[in-house]
Amino acid sequence: MALLNSFWLSFILFSGLWLVAFCDQDGFLSLSCGGTKSYIDSFNISWVSDSAYINTGNTTTTTDNVGGVSLRFFPDFQGRKCYGLSVKNVSSLVLVRAQFVYKNYDGLSKPPSFSVSLGTAIATTIDLATNDPWTEEFLWPVDKDALSFCLHSIPDGGFPVIYSLEVRPQPQGAYQTGMEKISNKLLRKSYRINSGYVNGSLRYPQDMYDRIWDADEDYAPLHVSSGFNFLVNLSSSPSIRESPPEAVLQNARVLARRDALTYNFPLDTFGDYYIVLYFAGILPVSPTFSVLINGDVAESNYTVRSSEAGALYLTRKGIKSLNITIKSISFNPQVNALEVYEIIEIPSEASSTTVSALQVIQQSTGLDLGWQDDPCSPTPWDHIRCEESVVTSLDLSNMKLRLISPTFGDLLDLKTLDLHNTSLTGEIQNLDSLQHLEKLNLSFNQLTSFGSDMGNLVSLQVLDLQNNSLEGIVPDSLGELENLHLLNVENNKLQGALPQSLNKESLEVRASGNLCLSFSTMTCNDVSSNPSIETPQVTIVTKKKHTRAYNHLPIILGAAGGALFVVLLISLSVFLFVRKRTEVTHTARAATEMRNWNAARVFSYKEIKAATNNFKEVIGRGSFGPVYLGKLADGKLVAVKVRFDRTQLGADSFINEVCLLSQIHHQNLVSLEGFCHESKQQILVYEYLHGGSLADHLYGPNSKKFSLSWVRRLKIAVDAAKGLDYLHNGSEPRIIHRDVKCSNILLDRDMNAKVCDFGLSKQVTQADATHVTTVVKGTAGYLDPEYYSTQQLTEKSDVYSFGVVLLELICGREPLSHSGTPDSFNLVLWAKPYLQAGAFEIVDESIKGSFDVESMKKSAMVAVSSVERDASKRPSIAEVLAELKEAYSIQLSYLACYGHAS
Ligand SMILES: *[C@@H]1O[C@H](CO)[C@@H](O)[C@H](O)[C@H]1NC(C)=O
Ligand SMILES: *[C@@H]1O[C@H](CO)[C@@H](O)[C@H](O)[C@H]1NC(C)=O
Ligand SMILES: *[C@@H]1O[C@H](CO)[C@@H](O)[C@H](O)[C@H]1NC(C)=O
Ligand SMILES: *[C@@H]1O[C@H](CO)[C@@H](O)[C@H](O)[C@H]1NC(C)=O
Numbered sequence: 071m072a073l074l075n076s077f078w079l080s081f082i083l084f085s086g087l088w089l090v091a092f093c094d095q096d097g098f099l100s101l102s103c104g105g106t107k108s109y110i111d112s113f114n115i116s117w118v119s120d121s122a123y124i125n126t127g128n129t130t131t132t133t134d135n136v137g138g139v140s141l142r143f144f145p146d147f148q149g150r151k152c153y154g155l156s157v158k159n160v161s162s163l164v165l166v167r168a169q170f171v172y173k174n175y176d177g178l179s180k181p182p183s184f185s186v187s188l189g190t191a192i193a194t195t196i197d198l199a200t201n202d203p204w205t206e207e208f209l210w211p212v213d214k215d216a217l218s219f220c221l222h223s224i225p226d227g228g229f230p231v232i233y234s235l236e237v238r239p240q241p242q243g244a245y246q247t248g249m250e251k252i253s254n255k256l257l258r259k260s261y262r263i264n265s266g267y268v269n270g271s272l273r274y275p276q277d278m279y280d281r282i283w284d285a286d287e288d289y290a291p292l293h294v295s296s297g298f299n300f301l302v303n304l305s306s307s308p309s310i311r312e313s314p315p316e317a318v319l320q321n322a323r324v325l326a327r328r329d330a331l332t333y334n335f336p337l338d339t340f341g342d343y344y345i346v347l348y349f350a351g352i353l354p355v356s357p358t359f360s361v362l363i364n365g366d367v368a369e370s371n372y373t374v375r376s377s378e379a380g381a382l383y384l385t386r387k388g389i390k391s392l393n394i395t396i397k398s399i400s401f402n403p404q405v406n407a408l409e410v411y412e413i414i415e416i417p418s419e420a421s422s423t424t425v426s427a428l429q430v431i432q433q434s435t436g437l438d439l440g441w442q443d444d445p446c447s448p449t450p451w452d453h454i455r456c457e458e459s460v461v462t463s464l465d466l467s468n469m470k471l472r473l474i475s476p477t478f479g480d481l482l483d484l485k486t487l488d489l490h491n492t493s494l495t496g497e498i499q500n501l502d503s504l505q506h507l508e509k510l511n512l513s514f515n516q517l518t519s520f521g522s523d524m525g526n527l528v529s530l531q532v533l534d535l536q537n538n539s540l541e542g543i544v545p546d547s548l549g550e551l552e553n554l555h556l557l558n559v560e561n562n563k564l565q566g567a568l569p570q571s572l573n574k575e576s577l578e579v580r581a582s583g584n585l586c587l588s589f590s591t592m593t594c595n596d597v598s599s600n601p602s603i604e605t606p607q608v609t610i611v612t613k614k615k616h617t618r619a620y621n622h623l624p625i626i627l628g629a630a631g632g633a634l635f636v637v638l639l640i641s642l643s644v645f646l647f648v649r650k651r652t653e654v655t656h657t658a659r660a661a662t663e664m665r666n667w668n669a670a671r672v673f674s675y676k677e678i679k680a681a682t683n684n685f686k687e688v689i690g691r692g693s694f695g696p697v698y699l700g701k702l703a704d705g706k707l708v709a710v711k712v713r714f715d716r717t718q719l720g721a722d723s724f725i726n727e728v729c730l731l732s733q734i735h736h737q738n739l740v741s742l743e744g745f746c747h748e749s750k751q752q753i754l755v756y757e758y759l760h761g762g763s764l765a766d767h768l769y770g771p772n773s774k775k776f777s778l779s780w781v782r783r784l785k786i787a788v789d790a791a792k793g794l795d796y797l798h799n800g801s802e803p804r805i806i807h808r809d810v811k812c813s814n815i816l817l818d819r820d821m822n823a824k825v826c827d828f829g830l831s832k833q834v835t836q837a838d839a840t841h842v843t844t845v846v847k848g849t850a851g852y853l854d855p856e857y858y859s860t861q862q863l864t865e866k867s868d869v870y871s872f873g874v875v876l877l878e879l880i881c882g883r884e885p886l887s888h889s890g891t892p893d894s895f896n897l898v899l900w901a902k903p904y905l906q907a908g909a910f911e912i913v914d915e916s917i918k919g920s921f922d923v924e925s926m927k928k929s930a931m932v933a934v935s936s937v938e939r940d941a942s943k944r945p946s947i948a949e950v951l952a953e954l955k956e957a958y959s960i961q962l963s964y965l966a967c968y969g970h971a972s
């Protein structure tokens with residue numbers, strides 16, 4: 071009875087699987103490398119040419135006696151040669167099988183050797199001198215849509231060559247049992263044996279996953295009787311996740327005596343191995359045995375029950391040969407199939423921030439640097455070096471970069487940055503965050519000023535600034551760099567005294583070729599011959615930035631009177647006495663200055679501390695530091711934006727910002743409640759908005775559950791555009807926001823949107839309407855490419871960034887993503903052609919079917935024109951606003967007609 075049950079169960083199961091296997095080769099990809107025709111082989115598998123999957127290499131055919139086969143070979147030795155394989159719809163694991171054939175196709179009788187990689191892992195080395203053809207099989211844990219399979223030439227190895235490449239999805243959950251963290255392990259097949267079978271290999275369609283099971287006669291011990299083939303229907307196979315084919319389980323190698331059955335497997339690499347043994351009860355008895363790997367007991371009491379199938383999963387670390395012994399405890403030992411894999415670690419990928427930043431940098435060079443896939447693994451990109459999947463060195467010397475863009479600041483792990491001879495102009499900027507930077511080479515550029523606080527680069531050892539156009543004095547903050555041992559400022563236009571903080575034994579300062587630069591000002595007795603320096607900035611004397619005070623005082627006085635000896639005198643006295651000034655005088659003075667600006671409410675640091683409950687709850691991260699939730703004495707909630715010491719603006723810029731912000735009042739702009747400026751603190755207090763940011767709503771944890779409807783999105787866009795329109799056209803002076811992005815658009819309880827974070831704003835006066843700015847600020851993905859290349863800052867840069875926000879509202883995805891294919895990496899480049907063609911399949915899934923097509927068309931058109939590369943072709947924000955208002959009202963009347971609630 072039991073036998074009958076299992077019979078029917080298995081019949082249904084196996085015939086079910088059989089049908090699936092037979093009808094469709096789901097997810098199979100079979101590439102004939104260098105082939106030109108599609109064909110179906112004797113296993114009923116369809117093959118196609120590989121040309122759609124690779125864009126490099128030459129094709130040829132062998133002149134073999136059997137008529138010749140097509141091959142692809144790679145005659146130039148540079149870089150990796152990669153196939154991009156789509157593994158969409160594959161649940162967890164794919165088998166990748168590659169065949170390499172030489173067969174003297176080039177008539178040189180020099181079989182090549184080369185290595186191959188999958189994703190970030192170097193998988194193995196192929197040596198066609200030892201085997202030709204050569205087959206490799208890998209099991210890859212899928213975690214993305216695409217997988218790259220690459221060939222790498224090795225020195226004196228000849229041209230890499232490939233014959234075929236196959237991708238076969240494997241059963242869900244297979245080849246994981248008994249192994250830790252499969253997700254970062256690649257399995258390379260050593261053996262897959264159909265035990266007891268002596269007549270060739272078996273594969274698709276018997277194995278619906280198209281694994282190739284080889285006969286075992288080459289490995290089976292001589293003293294063993296021949297294979298046993300007993301047709302029994304097996305019942306419990308579904309519990310084996312690998313789903314070995316029934317045809318394989320139906321035969322076994324069975325030892326005729328009650329003794330030990332041993333397989334000997336030579337291994338070609340010393341390493342870690344994963345072993346799977348399959349047993350099926352195809353005999354009327356149930357043998358019990360122990361399993362030994364290289365003489366050690368791995369399983370002591372395993373029983374194969376009649377009509378049941380089971381598997382054992384074993385791993386062995388650091389072995390260079392393998393024997394598997396099955397030793398009888400009762401009845402005759404047997405085994406039905408076995409698989410042996412080498413375990414290869416997959417290096418982790420570089421962080422997506424790093425990859426995004428590097429992609430943007432590549433774009434800004436205007437060159438194709440061949441940067442694809444992962445920057446560090448399997449081999450680092452050109453111009454880059456890595457340590458443990460982290461980019462630690464970047465060398466872009468002799469390219470045209472023009473400025474140090476903010477994206478450099480995202481490469482947080484850099485130890486070496488070489489930007490010499492890259493046409494850099496303006497300020498040294500955007501590098502403050504590189505706390506690990508040890509060597510910075512900015513020599514042979516046209517940099518004019520020490521912009522940001524170099525004192526932040528705490529690990530810096532070598533700073534090379536020679537042959538630039540640096541003006542003014544050398545900032546004192548460089549002296550704070552304890553590890554600095556070489557500072558080269560030769561051949562600049564620097565002058566004045568070198569800060570005494572640099573006068574130390576551990577530091578070599580090279581300063582020749584400047585206007586007048588030394589540790590002693592007294593040697594500079596010809597100051598009058600120096601050209602005047604123009605630095606149009608408000609001057610406030612501060613304690614922290616004594617160097618700035620020193621820098622500016624002479625200019626002001628010089629402008630006023632031009633009495634040079636006074637300049638010298640004052641400079642000296644400031645230099646000598648500035649350190650002695652007490653904190654108290656400074657604070658009192660700063661506070662007075664600020665009251666005079668007629669700004670919003672002035673808070674004391676104590677009040678701020680109380681309001682934020684000692685800076686307890688972080689609600690966001692602004693461009694300069696954390697933002698805390700605060701509650702004022704009157705119960706009003708506020709957002710408190712704190713700048714930490716290291717990221718502080720000069721007092722002058724801070725005052726500018728406070729002054730500017732307190733003048734601005736508009737319903738679509740977040741308003742400033744007050745500020746605090748005490749000793750080392752620079753704190754801005756804003757009104758608090760309960761609805762969070764647009765970014766939270768689009769991408770936050772609840773964004774899928776409560777997704778914004780199209781009409782809501784349009785309303786938000788209209789609100790934000792109103793806010794920007796006020797900045798551009800309504801306020802005096804006009805203001806360019808410079809960092810428009812979803813996380814800078816906040817929502818109140820009623821979902822009204824307000825634009826925030828004017829910290830980086832730039833006032834536009836009539837005179838500098840076409841101001842050339844040297845400080846590029848902003849966020850990767852939103853940056854106007856023209857601003858990048860021309861440094862011409864206009865309102866159109868905000869329009870570009872706002873266009874990106876509109877694209878996000880339409881597509882529901884972030885401006886830069888590191889998943890998917892490289893084509894979809896950049897939102898603007900990806901979405902533009904679709905939207906221009908009115909192809910709305912890229913519209914966010916959650917609003918599909920609920921938008922009016924006209925409304926979408928209008929919004930898409932205005933979004934696309936806002937992100938035009940050529941700024942003059944972009945609409946003004948006022949025009950954008952007008953279009954969005956129309957799109958909004960179209961959508962409203964559509965909803966009125968069709969009754970969708972929003
Ligand atoms: C199950 O076994 C019977 C013979 O016992 C055979 O006729 C039948 O084809 C088998 N079913 C399968 C799916 O192999
Ligand atoms: C080959 O597969 C197709 C379906 O993909 C099927 O219709 C055909 O019968 C198969 N032929 C052979 C010989 O198995
Ligand atoms: C490879 O192809 C290129 C152009 O397709 C050709 O110039 C070159 O000579 C070829 N190299 C070899 C070794 O055949
Ligand atoms: C992936 O699966 C979905 C549904 O499961 C199907 O609509 C789509 O066509 C599949 N894509 C590919 C490339 O097979």
Ligand SMILES: *[C@@H]1O[C@H](CO)[C@@H](O)[C@H](O)[C@H]1NC(C)=O
Pocket residue numbers: 269
């Ligand atoms: C091996 O298989 C072939 C056909 O696949 C068959 O003709 C031959 O007899 C088989 N040999 C043995 C020893 O079973």
Ligand SMILES: *[C@@H]1O[C@H](CO)[C@@H](O)[C@H](O)[C@H]1NC(C)=O
Pocket residue numbers: 332334363364365393
């Ligand atoms: C199996 O390997 C172990 C350890 O390497 C060795 O001691 C033993 O002799 C081997 N057995 C056979 C049968 O080769």
Ligand SMILES: *[C@@H]1O[C@H](CO)[C@@H](O)[C@H](O)[C@H]1NC(C)=O
Pocket residue numbers: 370371373
């Ligand atoms: C092996 O299993 C049998 C029953 O399954 C049990 O009686 C026996 O004690 C076990 N032996 C060892 C060594 O675990």
Ligand SMILES: *[C@@H]1O[C@H](CO)[C@@H](O)[C@H](O)[C@H]1NC(C)=O
Pocket residue numbers: 468469491514
């Ligand atoms: C700077 O780079 C250019 C090429 O972009 C090169 O011709 C020139 O020699 C380089 N100069 C220095 C000083 O390295």
